[in-house]
Amino acid sequence: MNEVRRTSAALEVRGLDVYYGHSHALQGVDLTLDSGVFSVVGRNGMGKTTLCKAIMGLVGVSGGSIRVRGEDVTRRPPAQTARLGVGYVPQGRRLWRSLSVDEHLQLAGGMRQGAWTVERIYDTFPRLAERKGHGGGQLSGGEQQMLAISRALLTNPHLLIMDEPTEGLAPVIVAQVEEMLLRLGEDGDMSVLVIEQNIGVATAISRNVAIMVNGRINRIIDSARLAADRELQQRLLGVGLHAELEPEIDVAASAAETKPTPVPRRDGPVRIYISNPTLPTRWSQPVPITRIEAAARTLSTQVARLDETARRKREPVAAQASGPPVVLVVGTLDTKGQELRYIRDIIAESGLRTRLVDVSTSGKHSSCDVSAQEIALNHGRGGSAVFGTDRGAAVTAMADAFANWLRRQGNVAGVISAGGSGAASLVAPGMRALPVGVPKLIISSVASGDVGPYVGPADITMMYSVTDVQGLNSISRAVLANGANALAGMVKARLDARAATAREAGGPPAIGITMFGVTTPAVQKIASDLREDFECLVFHATGVGGRSMEKLVESGQLAGVIDLTTTEVCDLLMGGVLPATEDRFGAVIRSRLPYVGSVGALDMVNFGAPDTIPERYRGRKFHVHNPQVTLMRTTVEENERMGRWIGERLNKMDGPVRFFLPEGGVSALDARGQPFWDPDADAALFRTLERTVRQTGNRQLIRIPKNINDPDFAAAIVSAFKALFGRTGVRRRLAR
Numbered sequence: 244m245n246e247v248r249r250t251s252a253a254l255e256v257r258g259l260d261v262y263y264g265h266s267h268a269l270q271g272v273d274l275t276l277d278s279g280v281f282s283v284v285g286r287n288g289m290g291k292t293t294l295c296k297a298i299m300g301l302v303g304v305s306g307g308s309i310r311v312r313g314e315d316v317t318r319r320p321p322a323q324t325a326r327l328g329v330g331y332v333p334q335g336r337r338l339w340r341s342l343s344v345d346e347h348l349q350l351a352g353g354m355r356q357g358a359w360t361v362e363r364i365y366d367t368f369p370r371l372a373e374r375k376g377h378g379g380g381q382l383s384g385g386e387q388q389m390l391a392i393s394r395a396l397l398t399n400p401h402l403l404i405m406d407e408p409t410e411g412l413a414p415v416i417v418a419q420v421e422e423m424l425l426r427l428g429e430d431g432d433m434s435v436l437v438i439e440q441n442i443g444v445a446t447a448i449s450r451n452v453a454i455m456v457n458g459r460i461n462r463i464i465d466s467a468r469l470a471a472d473r474e475l476q477q478r479l480l481g482v483g484l485h486a487e488l489e490p491e492i493d494v495a496a497s498a499a500e501t502k503p504t505p506v507p508r509r510d511g512p513v514r515i516y517i518s519n520p521t522l523p524t525r526w527s528q529p530v531p532i533t534r535i536e537a538a539a540r541t542l543s544t545q546v547a548r549l550d551e552t553a554r555r556k557r558e559p560v561a562a563q564a565s566g567p568p569v570v571l572v573v574g575t576l577d578t579k580g581q582e583l584r585y586i587r588d589i590i591a592e593s594g595l596r597t598r599l600v601d602v603s604t605s606g607k608h609s610s611c612d613v614s615a616q617e618i619a620l621n622h623g624r625g626g627s628a629v630f631g632t633d634r635g636a637a638v639t640a641m642a643d644a645f646a647n648w649l650r651r652q653g654n655v656a657g658v659i660s661a662g663g664s665g666a667a668s669l670v671a672p673g674m675r676a677l678p679v680g681v682p683k684l685i686i687s688s689v690a691s692g693d694v695g696p697y698v699g700p701a702d703i704t705m706m707y708s709v710t711d712v713q714g715l716n717s718i719s720r721a722v723l724a725n726g727a728n729a730l731a732g733m734v735k736a737r738l739d740a741r742a743a744t745a746r747e748a749g750g751p752p753a754i755g756i757t758m759f760g761v762t763t764p765a766v767q768k769i770a771s772d773l774r775e776d777f778e779c780l781v782f783h784a785t786g787v788g789g790r791s792m793e794k795l796v797e798s799g800q801l802a803g804v805i806d807l808t809t810t811e812v813c814d815l816l817m818g819g820v821l822p823a824t825e826d827r828f829g830a831v832i833r834s835r836l837p838y839v840g841s842v843g844a845l846d847m848v849n850f851g852a853p854d855t856i857p858e859r860y861r862g863r864k865f866h867v868h869n870p871q872v873t874l875m876r877t878t879v880e881e882n883e884r885m886g887r888w889i890g891e892r893l894n895k896m897d898g899p900v901r902f903f904l905p906e907g908g909v910s911a912l913d914a915r916g917q918p919f920w921d922p923d924a925d926a927a928l929f930r931t932l933e934r935t936v937r938q939t940g941n942r943q944l945i946r947i948p949k950n951i952n953d954p955d956f957a958a959a960i961v962s963a964f965k966a967l968f969g970r971t972g973v974r975r976r977l978a979r
Contacts, residue, residue, distance in 0.1 A: 252275055252276065252277050252310070252312070252313070253276050253277060253278055253311070253312060253401065253402050253434030254274070254275070254276040254298070254309075254310070254311055254402055254434065254436060255274075255275050255276075255308075255309075255310040256272055256273060256274040256275070256294075256298070256307070256308070256309050256310075257273055257307055257308050257310075258271050258272075258273065258306060258307035258308070259271070259272040259273075259294070259297060259304065259306070259307035259308070259309065260272075260304070260305040260306035260307055261290075261293055261297050261302055261303070261304055261305060262303075262305050263293075267458060268290050268293045268458055269290050269293055269294060269297060269458045269459075270290075270457070270458040270459050271307070271459065272290075272294060272307070272458070272459060272460055273460060274294075274453065274460055276402075276434055276436055277434075278434050279428045279434060279435070279449070279450070280424055280425075280427065280428035280434075280435040280437060280448045280449045281434075281435070281436055281437070281449050281451065281453070282437045282438075282439055282444075282445035282446070282448060282449040282451075282452045282453070282466070283436070283437070283438050283439070283452070283453045283455055283460075284438075284439055284440070284442055284445050284452055284453070284454060284455070285454060285455035285456060286456075286610070287580075287584065287610060289455045289456055289457060289458065290455055290457075290458040290459075291406070291438045291455050292334055292406055292407075292438065293458075294438070294455070295331070295333075295334075295404050295406045295436075295438055297309065298311075298316070298324075298329070298404060298436075299321050299324055299325075299329065299331050299404065300316070300318065300319050300320055300321045300323075300324050301321055303318075304317055304318055311324070311327055311328070311329055311401070311402055312327075312328070312401055312402070314327060316329070325398065325400075327401075328398075328399075328400045328401035328402060329400055329401070329402045329403075329404065330395035330396065330398045330400030330402070330403040330404065330433075331395060331403075331404050331406075332391050332392050332394075332395045332403070332404070332405040332406060332408055333391070333406055333714065334406040334407045334410065334438075334581065334714065335581060335713045335714025335715075337391070337713060337714055338379035338380075338382075338387055338390060338391060338713075339379050340378055340379045340380030340711060341378060341379075341380075342378065342379055343375065343376050343377060343378055343379075344371055344374050344375045344376070344377055344379075344382070344390055345361075345375040345376065347379065347390055347393075347394055348361045348364055348371075348390075348393060348394065348397060349361065351393075351394040351395075351397040351398055352397045356399065357399025357432075358399065358432060359396045359397050359399050360397070361397065364393040364396065364397065367393075367423065368389045368393060370385075370386060370389060371386065371389055371390060371393060374386060380711065383634075384577070384578050384605075385416035388408065388409075388410075388416070388420070389416075392405070392408060392420070392423070400433055401433055401434065402433065402434050402435075402436065403427070403433050403434070403435045403436070404435075404436045404438075405424075405435065405436070405437045405438065406438045407438055407439065407440060408420055408424075408437065408439070409421070409439065409440075409441050409444055410440065410577065410578070410580070417441065417444065420444075421444050421447055421448060424437065424444075424448040425447070425448055428448065428449070437449070442469070442470070442476060443470070445466070446466035446467070446469055446470035447466075447470075449466055450465070450466055451463050451464065451465060451466060452464050452465075452466045452469055567596055567654065568595075568596065568654055568655075568656030568734070568738060569595075569596040569597065569598050569654055569655065569656060570590050570595050570596065570597050570598075570655075570656055570657045570658070570659065570730065570731070570734055571597075571598050571600050571649075571652075571655060571657070571658045571659070572586055572587040572590065572597055572598070572599050572600065572659055572660070573600040573602060573645070573658060573659070573660045573669075573670050573673075574600075574601075574602065574660045574661055574662050574666050574669075574670070575601070575602060575603040575604075575605075575662060575665070575666050575669070576599070576601040576603055576609035576610075576611055576615075577601075577603040577605045577607045577609060578603070578662075579661060579662050579666065579712055580609060581714060581715060582661050582662075582712055582714070582715065582719065582723060583599065583660075583661060584599065585715060585720070585723055585724075585727075586659060586661060586686075586723055586726065586727040587599050589723075589724055589727035589728060589731070590659070590727050590730065590731050593728070593731040593735070595656070595731055595734060595735070598612040598613060599611040599612045599613070600612065600613040600618065600645075601613065601614055601615040601618070602615060602618055602641050602642075602645050602666075602669045602670065603615045604629060604630065604634065604637040604638055604641050606630045613648075615629075615641070617648075618641065618644050618645050618648050619640075619641065619644050620644070621644040621645070621647040621648040621651075622640050622641075622643055622644035622647065623643070623647075624640075628640045628644075629641050629644055638665055638668055638669060641669055642668060642669050642670075642671075642672045642673070643672070645669060645670065645672070645673045646672045646673040646675075646676050648673075649673040649674075649676060649677065650676055655677065655681060656681070656682075656734045656737070656738060657681060657682035657683070657684075657730050657733060657734040657737075658670070658673075658674055658677065658681070658682070658683050658684070659683075659684045659685075659686070659726065659727065659730045660684075660685050660686070660687075661685070661686040661687070661708070661712050661723060661726070662686075662687060662712050663687060663688050663689065663711065663712060664687070664688070664689045666687065666712075667685050667687045667689055667697050667705075668697070670685065671685065671696075671697040671698070671699075671703065674701060674703050675698075675699050675700070675701040675703065675794075677701070678798040678799075678800065679701065679702050679791075679794060679795055679798060679800060680702070680737065680800075681737075682704075682730055682733035682734050682737060683701065683702065683703045683704065684703070684704045684705075684706065684726055684729065684730045684733075685697065685703060685704070685705050685706070686705075686706045686708050686712065686722065686723060686726045687705060687706075687707070687708055687712070688707070688708050688711050688712065689705075690705035690706055690707040690708070691707045695787070698787075699787065699790065700787050700790030700791040700793070700794045701791075701794065704729075706722065706725070706726050706729075707722075708722055708723075709722055710722075751776060751777050751778045752777055752778065752802035752803070753777070753778040753779075753780055753795075753800060753801050753802060754773070754777045754778070754779060754780065754801060754802055754803045754804065754805060754964075755780050755781075755782055755792040755795060755796065755801045755803075755804045755805070755806075756769060756770060756779055756780065756781050756782070756804075756805045756806075756807060757781075757782050757784045757788065757789060757792060757805075757806050757807055757808040757809070757843070758781050758782065758783060758784065758807065758808050758843075759783070759784045759808045759810050759843060759844045759910070760868075760911075761843075761844050761847070761910035761911040761912055761913075762807055762808045762843040762844055762910060762911070762951055762952065763911075763952075764911070764952040764957075765807060765843070765951050765952045765953075765956060765957045765960075766781060766807060766808075768954055768957035768958075769805060769807070769957050769960055769961055772957070772958070772961045773961060773964070773965075776965075777802075777803075780792075780795070780801070784808040784809070784810050784811050784821070784843075784844070785811075785821045786811050786814065786820075786821040786822050786823060788811075789811045789823050789827060790823070790824060792804065792806075793826075793827070793828075793829065793830035793831070794830070796830040796831060796834050796836060797830045797833070797834065799834075801836065802836065802837075802968070803836050803837040803838070803839075803964065803967070803968055804831055804836055804837070804838050804839070804840075805839045805840075805960060805964055806828075806831075806838065806839070806840040806841070807840070807841045807843045807951070807960065808841075808843030808844050809827075809840065809841070809842060809843060809844075809845060809889065810843060810844030810845055810847065810849075811823035811827060812827060812845065812885055812888060812889060813844070813845055813847060813848045813849075813877060813881075813885065814848055814849055815827070816881070816884055816885060816888060817848045817875075817877070817881060818848075818857065819848040819849040819850060819875075820849050820850055820851060821849045827892070828889075828892040828893075828895075828896070829892075831896060831898070832892065832895045832896050832897075834898070835896070835897050835898030836898055837898060837899045837964065837967040837968050838896060838898060838899065838900045838901075838967075839900075839901045839902075839903070839960055839963050839964045839967065840893075840900070840901075840902045840903070841902065841903040841904070841905065841909075841951060841960070842889075842903075842904060842905070842909045842928060842929075842932075842951075843909060843910065843951055844909060844910045845877065845882065845885055845909050845928060846876060846877055846908075846909050846910050846912065846913040846919045846921070846924065846925070847866075847874040847875065847876060847877065847910065847912065847919065848874070848875040848877060849872065849873075849874060850872075850873045850874075850875060851871055851872065851873065852870060852871055852873065853865070853867065853873050855873075856873060856875070860875060863875050863876065863878075864876040864918075864919070866912060866918045866919065874912070874919075876918075876919045876921060876924070877924060878924060879923055879924050879927040880927075881924075882924045882925070882927040882928035882931070883927050883928070883930075883931045885928060885931075886927070886928045886929075886930070886931025886932040886934075886935060887931055887935050889932065889935075890931065890932050890934075890935025890936045891935060893932075893935075893936050893942065894935070894936060894937050894942075896942065897941075898941075899941055899942075899967040900941065900942040900943065901943055901945060901963040901964075901967060902932070902936070902942075902943070902944050902945070903944075903945050903946075903947055903956070903959065903960060903963070904928075904929045904932065904944060904945065904946045904947065905947055905949055905950055905951040905953075905956055906925070906929070906946055906947065906948045906949070907947075907948060907949045907950035907951075907953065907956075908920065908925065908950040908951060909925060909928075909951055910951060910952075911952055913925065913950075914950050914952075929946065932944060945959070945963070947959055
């Protein structure tokens with residue numbers, strides 16, 4: 244009898260043990276799938292994916308047996324298991340970016356003959372037919388999952404194993420996958436083992452559902468009963484309750500008990516969405532964002548009347564911005580959950596507090612510390628602006644919402660993220676809003692290209708992921724671990740430095756100085772003269788340099804500015820390659836810091852190689868600095884335009900301002916006998932500034948009959964700055 248049953252079962256697992264080092268991942272797992280569709284659910288880390296990998300031969304088995312249609316496949320290589328008729332849809336899809344959709348399918352279609360053909364795949368998934376020429380890396384998450392499922396179906400397996408087939412998919416695609424699984428079960432041609440987080444899908448596609456807890460199959464429950472009983476779902480699958488489950492307890496008997504279910508001890512506050520009728524689980528469908536917003540508005544006056552103790556018990560974790568330093572692990576958990584949790588665990592093992600933050604735009608609920616719905620509420624137009632059908636608009640809105648949320652957090656010790664270009668676009672604006680010095684790291688497949696749009700003026704570290712951030716493998720584990728350990732090291736070093744600094748008595752205030760190659764002698768002289776009294780931070784005026792300096796001004800890390808080199812304005816107004824932004828000088832205007840400025844290198848616009856210069860500038864005066872850098876001399880008209888632009892912004896500065904005009908030339912190239920010497924152009928600049936700027940006792944223009952690099956000019960700058968800043972013996976303590 245046993246032999247007959249064993250032969251007819253599609254899958255039979257007996258006493259399966261798997262170890263990762265000393266960790267006992269699977270502990271005597273017993274599971275039988277006779278036919279049809281069978282679902283296994285459980286919290287993260289319970290061993291579900293390890294079970295799939297053990298069946299496929301992707302991890303070593305320490306004990307027990309695995310039989311497929313009666314044949315022992317324990318410890319067989321994955322290729323042999325696949326040839327025996329076992330198909331596998333792995334978590335994370337694992338597609339080839341360089342192969343097209345059609346090439347994926349043609350490659351898989353040659354393994355085993357059967358009912359599933361490429362033509363049938365295209366009939367089943369019309370979207371794949373439309374995208375057949377696109378590469379795997381060009382597909383959306385839903386399209387990638389369709390292709391991963393199709394690739395497995397084309398092997399015409401007797402047993403199909405699907406690990407999280409609906410993870411990260413839009414609701415309409417989830418419904419499509421669910422319908423396909425139901426058809427497969429009804430056809431009877433293959434048996435399907437589904438590992439699923441979405442309890443709605445798991446209970447819809449199979450008659451019974453296995454609950455996996457701590458590496459064991461804890462119990463098997465009728466799916467209809469589990470789907471209808473929310474309290475039972477919470478008891479068996481609720482966050483934090485898995486440790487309370489007792490093996491082999493009959494559920495029916497437990498339900499009849501009069502004793503209340505023991506409530507596990509929880510450390511720290513519990514996040515509760517007040518708009519939910521019951522406590523949500525990770526398998527709950529997302530609550531409509533409009534409902535959350537409406538409830539938040541309705542209950543806000545009640546919450547305001549709570550005393551401090553009660554408020555902290557009921558307040559969401561994300562709202563509690565103060566407290567011990569915390570490292571944020573941020574990303575799209577609907578597609579990168581495994582990778583982000585891997586990073587989170589490494590950082591947590593180093594002894595640092597962590598918070599997992601979801602910035603997904605799919606609307607799918609994920610187990611985390613701060614949900615995407617919670618982040619979305621920080622958008623100016625509310626969550627409805629984030630969860631829309633236009634993916635580009637949704638990503639932009641979520642990035643704004645995350646940046647707004649991050650600004651309200653007062654205890655961020657560091658931020659790390661991992662993903663592709665979309666994930667980098669989501670988190671980078673928020674990272675740029677953090678003060679310089681707070682460790683920021685993005686692990687991404689875009690980090691080997693132009694990272695300027697992501698980094699901007701901030702100290703964001705970008706690490707190339709080598710492989711795509713799609714699942715964990717030998718390469719991605721090494722890269723992600725390096726990134727996690729690097730951030731942990733940066734955070735610890737910074738916390739230690741802050742503690743040491745707090746014990747010190749004062750220190751010189753920091754000031755920012757802008758420099759270009761043609762103003763280097765002046766900056767060196769100024770920094771040398773001020774070094775005894777100030778910490779001089781020099782910024783290369785290459786567009787991002789000026790923005791970096793002003794970012795430090797905005798974050799309160801500079802006590803004053805010597806803006807000697809304002810050349811970035813040339814490139815902004817004339818279309819050069821090193822432009823400032825329209826907000827140049829904005830941070831000084833808002834902060835009212837002591838400001839000493841000049842017109843350094845306003846004689847030149849920066850371009851690349853000569854053949855890259857715009858056609859409208861042909862015939863102008865040029866100087867080839869090197870084969871890749873060509874400088875163009877500014878004209879009288881252009882200097883008048885710059886004078887008006889700068890003068891209007893100087894008028895908005897309410898702090899002490901001294902702006903110097905070097906009559907002997909504005910750069911090393913603009914000196915008598917040098918290529919850009921043009922007294923008429925300089926005179927036009929000075930004249931326009933004097934006409935535009937409203938001079939007061941606090942805001943003055945000062946002419947000096949010297950070249951900008953002359954030592955006497957530098958001495959005048961130093962003297963003016965010291966006078967504006969006050970007595971040098973007075974030290975201002977600045978936040979580092």
